[in-house]
Each structure stands twice: as structure tokens, then as C-alpha cells.
Amino acid sequence: MKVQLTPNPQPLAADLRAAKIAEGGFGKYYTDNMVVAEWSEVDGWTDATLKPYGPITLDPATAVFHYGQEIFEGMKAYAQPDGGISLFRPEANALRFAKSAKRLALPEMPIDFFIDTVKELVKQDRAWVPGNIGESLYIRPFMIATEVGLGVRPSNKAMYLLIATPASAYFTSSKAVTVWISTEYVRAALGGTGEAKCGGNYAASLMAQKQAAAEGCDQVVWLDAKERRYVEEMGGMNLYFVKGTGADATILTPKLTGTLLPGITRDSILKVGEDLGYKVEETMLTIDDWRDGVASGEISEIFACGTAAVVSAVGAAKSAHGMWQTGNGEPGPITAAIRKRLLDIQHGVAEDTHGWNVRVC
Ligand code: PLP
Ligand code: COI
DSSP: OOEEEOOOSSOOOHHHHHHHHHHOSSSSOOOSEEEEEEEETTTEEOOEEEEEOOOOOOOTTBHHHHHOOEEEOOEEEEEOTTSOEEEESHHHHHHHHHHHHHHTTOOOOOHHHHHHHHHHHHHHTGGGSOOSTTOEEEEEEEEEEOOBSOOOSOOSEEEEEEEEEEESOSSSOSSOEEEEEESSOOSOOTTSSTTSOOHHHHHTTHHHHHHHHHTTOSEEEEEOTTTSOBEEEESSOEEEEEESOGGGOEEEEEOOOSSSOOOHHHHHHHHHHHHTTOEEEEEOOBHHHHHHHHHHTOEEEEEEEETTTEEEEEEEEEETTEEEEOSSSSOOHHHHHHHHHHHHHHTTSSOOTTOOEEEOO
16 A cells, blocks of 8 residues: 655645744644545555645545544654654554454454554655644544444544644643543553554543532542542653652563553653663552652652653542642642653654654655
């Protein structure tokens, strides 16, 4: 499968594009082009087409509108010091996309085909990649079930789309985010879709997000569905807890039990943390461990990590069982060091010892 190029003949004027990039934020403006490919049970994948960004037309009886058979990915392209552009671990996104597809009974896209579509869009719209460290082009591949009909069954047609948006910070402030630990709602149970990146997981989370906002919190923290004790992850990010301080610190992240999204940033931090000399651990941590660890001072920092959010400090935690605070509202030293090392690798400023960056142009 190839990517056929029929790019936008009238890309946005350079001054207007620069103004949009300068506005920053997350997901406000989209680049000049997008990529579309279609699949059917009979013919398999078509070639992909890179074409002007714009609306798509679908029959109201299209499966995705009714039964939510949809998956997506999130990845970024980063400006490099020599003016080139790199992707960060795109194969990991391609593999996770294929796993999500399998779970949602959608067709698995060949890894190279997925990566080629991303490379072609980034090459074509490279003028949209912001230049500063901490800024990037956020890339959103997704796939929807496109069979028309209301029968509940795996769709025999699917559409893959790829869009991109210039991004700066996901959170409007660099201050620590406050979190609402939900004991009423659950994100995922064993055997469910927690490990997959599917729209339904996020739709089901929004009521708790509303509750978090009503409690004055920025984000929801999810607990395990069975015992409602083990800390899993946040709305769109994995979590890390720092025990101890300085060179003796250990950074801990909840173990992948089958209900958490296996974050690529989470995985990268396991290695970056080690590179920086910290002990790293994947473990099970309860809400009581969190509260008591903060009270005793053993937990010195907490941060959330993900492609969109990068590394963001977590401060106050609130739940039906009380409220407690980690840090002083600013990112702690280990959070800041890990964030910096990760961004420096992604932007080609620190040596990419793990071979994570894939040059596009
Ligand atoms: N957990 C959830 C629920 C997410 O949506 C995301 C974002 O993609 C993550 C974790 C972090 O994953 P990654 O680091 O691959 O972006
Ligand atoms: C990402 O970090 O790529 C995400 O998908 C998180 C969120 C925007 C859903």
C-alpha cells in the first residue's frame, strides 16, 4: 500500500499559519492536509490518499455513530536543531494501534503502512511544526467502522484518517494539576477495553471528569474496578510516584495489569529514569499508600505523563476519603529533570541513546 499525494493546492498563507502556531494550546487548528485510507473485508486496504483537510460525509446509519467502534492514537513530530523533523517511537504507536484494532474488531493496519502515512503528512505539512522545545505537531491517527446498518456486528468496512494540529502545552498552566480520585465510577475492568485506545473509554470517563471539575479538580484518577483501591491512571495520562529524594529516589508507576493504557511516555520514563540514576519500579499502589506516603513525607513528588501532557506535576489529591497535597504546587526537581531529559531527547538536544527518534525530513 502506498500513500498517493494530492495535497492542498492552497495551503494557508505563511503569516496566518504563523499566527495560529503562535496561539499554542492543544487541538485548536489543523494543518492543510489529512490522510484517508479505506478497508473492506472483501478488498482489504486501499492505498491511502493525502488530500486537503476537510469534512467527511457519512451515512447517518454508519456503524461508528451507533456502537462506537473506533480507535485512535496520539503521537508527535518534533523540530530538530538542524531544522529537520523527527517522530518519537512511531513504531510503538503503530503496534498499539494494531492491538487496539484487534480488541475493537477493526482491521489491523500494517505497521509500515501506518508509519508511512504519518511520515507523508508530516513531510507535507512540515511548515506547521512549531520550533520551540515543548512545542510539537500533535498527530492523531484514528479508525472508524463505516459499514452502513444497525446490526450489532463487527463492521465489514473501516476508514483510517490522520490529522495533525500544532500543540504547545496540554494544560494551560505549568502548576501542578489537582486530581479527583473517583471511587464511584470505574474506567476499565479486566477483560474490558482499558488497554485499548478507543473512544468509548473516554466517553465513559466524562461523567467522572465533570464530577472532578465540580470538586475543583483538573483531572480524574482511576482506581481498579474490583477493589477500588489500586491506583491505575489518569484521564489521558499514566502516573508516577517519587519516593525519597535526590540520588536515592525511586520512581514508581502502577503496573500494567491489563486495565491500564500502556503509555509510550510511561515506558520511555522507565528508561530515562534509570539513565538519570533513579531506581525505577512497576508496582501496585493503593490510595492508602498514596495518602500515607504523602503524610509521612516518603512520597516527595507525583507526576502524570503522556504524549499530549508530556510530564506534568500532580499536587492536591481529593476523594470521598479526604484531601492531601504533594509538593508546593510547582513541579519538583525529579519531575522537572525527567521532563527536561525526555523533551531534550525528543528535540534532538540530548543524545538519543535508545534510538527512539525517527527522522522524517
Ligand atoms: N493513559 C491514557 C488513558 C491515555 O489516553 C494516554 C494518552 O495517550 C496515556 C495514558 C499516555 O500514553 P502515551 O504516553 O502513549 O501518550
Ligand atoms: C495523548 O496523549 O496522545 C492522548 O491521547 C491523551 C488525550 C489527549 C486523550
